[in-house]
Amino acid sequence: MAQKRKERIDRGIKVRAEDIFALTSYREMLYIAVPPAIPVVLLAVLPLLLPAYWQKVFISTAIFALLAMSWDFLVSVGMVSLGQALFFGLGAYASGVLDHYFKLPVWLTIPLAAILGGLLSTLFLLPVLRLRGIYFSMVTLVVPLMFERIIEATGIFGGTEGLTRLQPIGNTWLELYIVALAALAALFGFRRLMTSDYGLVLKAVRDNDRAVMGAALNIYWLKTQALFITASIGAFCGAYMTHLYMFVGMPAFALDYSILPIASAVVGGMGTFAGSFLGSFILVPLSEALRGIGGLRTVIYAMFLVVFIVALPEGIFHYVQRKYQQFERWVYVEK
Amino acid sequence: MGKNSQVIFHTIFTGERLLLEVTLIYGFINSVILALVALGFNLTFGISGVSNFAYGALYILAGYTVWILVNQVSMPFAVAAFLSVIATGIVGALLYRLVLLRVRGQIISEVIATFGVGLAILELFRFMGFTGFEYTLPPFSDGAILIGNTYVDHQRIWIVVAGIGIAVGLYFFTHHTKVGLAFRGIAQEEKTALSLGINSDFMAGLSVAFGSALAAVAAILVLPRGTISVNDGYEVLINAMAVCIVGGLGSTPGVILAAFLIGYAQMITDVLSGPHWKMIVSLVAIFVILVVKPSGLFGKQKELEERI
Amino acid sequence: MHSENQFEKILDVRGLSKRFGGVRAVDDISFHLYRGELLGIIGPNGSGKTTLVNLITGFVTPDSGKVIFYDQDITGWMPYRIAALGIARTFQMARPFTGLPAFKNLIIPLYSKRVRKLLGGKYGDRDSVSKDLLEEVGFERDSAVITKAAGSLPHGYLKRLELAKCLALRADLIILDELFSGLSIAELASILPIIEKLLAEGKTIVMIEHRLRELFRIASRVVVLNYGSVIAEGKPAEVMEKDEVRKAYLGTEE
Secondary structure: OEEEEEEEEEOHHHHHHOOHHHHHOHHHHHHHHHHHHHHHHHHHHHHHHOOHHHHHHHHHHHHHHHHHHHHHHHHHOOOOOOOHHHHHHHHHHHHHHHHHOOOOOHHHHHHHHHHHHHHHHHHHHHHHHHOOHHHHHHHHHHHHHHHHHHHHHHOHHHOOOOEOOOOOOOOHHHHHHHHHHHHHHHHHHHHHHHHOHHHHHHHHHHHOHHHHHHOOOOHHHHHHHHHHHHHHHHHHHHHHHHHHHOOEOHHHHOOHHHHHHHHHHHHHOOOOOHHHHHHHHHHHHHHHHOHHHOOHHHHHHHHHHHHHHHHOOOHHHHHHHHHHHEEEEEEEEEO | OOHHHHHHHHHHHOOOOHHHHHHHHHHHHHHHHHHHHHHHHHHHHHHOOOOOOOHHHHHHHHHHHHHHHHHOOOOOHHHHHHHHHHHHHHHHHHHHHHHHHHHOOOHHHHHHHHHHHHHHHHHHHHHOOOOOOOOEOOOOOOOEEEEOOEEEEHHHHHHHHHHHHHHHHHHHHHHHOHHHHHHHHHHHOHHHHHHOOOOHHHHHHHHHHHHHHHHHHHHHHHHHHOEOOHHHHHHHHHHHHHHHHHHOOOOHHHHHHHHHHHHHHHHHHHHHHOHHHHHHHHHHHHHHHHHHOOOOOOOOOOOOOEOO | OOOOOOOOEEEEEEEEEEEEOOEEEEEEEEEEEEOOOEEEEEOOOOOOHHHHHHHHHOOEOOOEEEEEEOOEEOOOOOHHHHHHOOEEEOOOOOOOOOOOEHHHHOHHHHHOHHHHHHOOOOOOOHHHHHHHHHHHOOOOOOOHHHHOEHHHOOHHHHHHHHHHHHHHOOOOEEEEEOOOOOOOHHHHHHHHHHHHHHHHOOOEEEEEOOOHHHHHHHOOEEEEEEOOEEEEEEOHHHHHHOHHHHHHHHOOOO
16 A cells, blocks of 8 residues: 655755856856845835835834844854843943943944943853853843843933933934844854854854863853854844934833844744844734734734744744745655 | 931830841741742742743732632632632643643743743733732731731731741652652653653643642732732742742752842841832842852752763 | 883873762772873773763862873863863763764864864864864765764764764874774774774873773773772783672672
């Protein structure tokens, strides 16, 4: 009796595209060139087409994409941060403080805040790096929530009212394209990084850190580097938003900044960066569109998160990528 | 130095030890509350090794369940409380069966998934409008007793009595009963536990259920002090985690000690500088322990020693 | 102990002890290691062999005792510092970097500062060096095995990969924890010459083994452990004659 079974085979065009002779054919070249071009074109063109309100959403989306990608990066090294909000908040306040108290110009506060925020976060989390991964998750979850309450209690840096009347970035086009460029740089940068030897070593730390130590590599230093990269990107996002809205306050440490990037990465597909990118381009506009239902949004993306991580852990991007590269067919197998 | 502290010193030196007494007594109560809240989390997570970041949400869920049963179904409080504890335990078991079981072993997914569920529950309550002064639970008994020169209301006494009972009970449970030892077994050496005939999945589910039920008990004891608020859910999770980090995940004595250290530190800062600084105490405690002994006071992790 | 002065002492283990809870895993162990020899560490299960290796290579900190490598006291050092000195080890449960192809597994040791320093600056092409190394341990060059995901390698190849990781580190002292376990006679026959070649190149090797017949073919000396202590030391044939050793392995006749 013959049995049916599903088989997955690489598409013809994919195989042909991997060959050097692909250069002679437009179809194969397009097959390779189109996917990376999509985000570039999207980010270049959208700002021109969108009305003002949705332009702000666009910027938000790019920011969350950055947070999601940097989260994904940290997961690749084996650290699961439940507190992107920590990096975001520290960066937001750093640039707010540099602006408000030191009157530094925007083009200085943002990069400085990114580095400062990165350094502070890394220094604070340094002791946890030597412990089991779960401690890292717990501490990153708890600390931003505490900072929020501390600011409320002590009233420093503006307290519950926050720091207002900060400098804007200025030009709308700058606002849109700087962040778009940053998001693209992160997307392609991370993908490139993870295929380089350095990226392999980082991934190995997650896979088997004992073996990496036995190979004469200081895993704690490697983890510190990865943490600094993610924290700086998060701080950049915070600093950017501070100047976008010309305001920084307690909401900079809000849970949203921790949860939405995770949801984006999980829904879009962990480990691929393109997935995080895709995920945020789905969830953030969706969240805006659903603004009317208020608090229910958080419930919805929490549910998305749970459903995806339990039932569809590979995420949308992996699924799309698989469909793009392989096709399935039923095959009869003789018993 | 705040005005409060001047008053304390004045009163101490003039022989009136009232404020000191208040601090001691209420500090104790605060510590017991922290310990109560942390022990359930510790049971599931520290002792059995199963992540349950929906803990805070389950606490609040239990509270609202009692409220609904008492105020909308008109059940007597004791029955409602009992049902709520059972119900929360069942929700915990369901959480395990439907969510945790599928991602068992991948801590990352366990944490994210349970946190997501907790988030969904809490925000759902907030969305449905469960905020306001009418959401309170009745205390077990009204009235207050006099300890020394300080009045302490009955509810707080119940908290302390129950808290001590639970702590002692938990210690015996995890060290001297089959089920309790099984909980510890599955965290330490799952394969060995399996080969000894311990159904690891069932035990893990049971530990989540127990931990959830403990959260419900804590809720019923502690919530009558004020209104039930969704934000308390996050606060409970934060406090539970802070206490466990400081005390050392998995160590019941460590958690209790940490609860007292943090509880008293919070009380003292409250008296000296006002209630807003409570969070700072927790944060500082975490920071200090991370620098001095990262695995916690009685932490068994020993990560720094055994690098394997 | 007759003097071995013509050979350089590279490892000096003195009074190493470690308890885990109530169990004395390693109890006051001392021995020396000479350059260029192959020392076997044998003993029944649970005698503390792997713990001893963990103590030497920094994965576990000793309760007391010293480990001295050449003139350097490396007791309690972090594993990566010890590895950076040129001491490489394999793990009993050979677990490669499962997601990566076999040859990419070697990138990790090749990336270490030690290797970069030894070979002067940046590596040209780590990939081709990896493939050379794999060939040295018996992977057939240009075969599909090299690019297979390490997680799906058959057992014999996994063991070779572990060995290759030590070679990639350009280690002078290689500690092999049960390299022979699970290998077929044919695989053993092909691995033994590789080890002999390493000795000929001047490397010092320590092998924890259960398969004594094969070990004794290449080991110049063995140390026998039981219940965490050294019960005998010397040439393989001599050591196996001793009563204590027989008792440890076979049990007493009472």
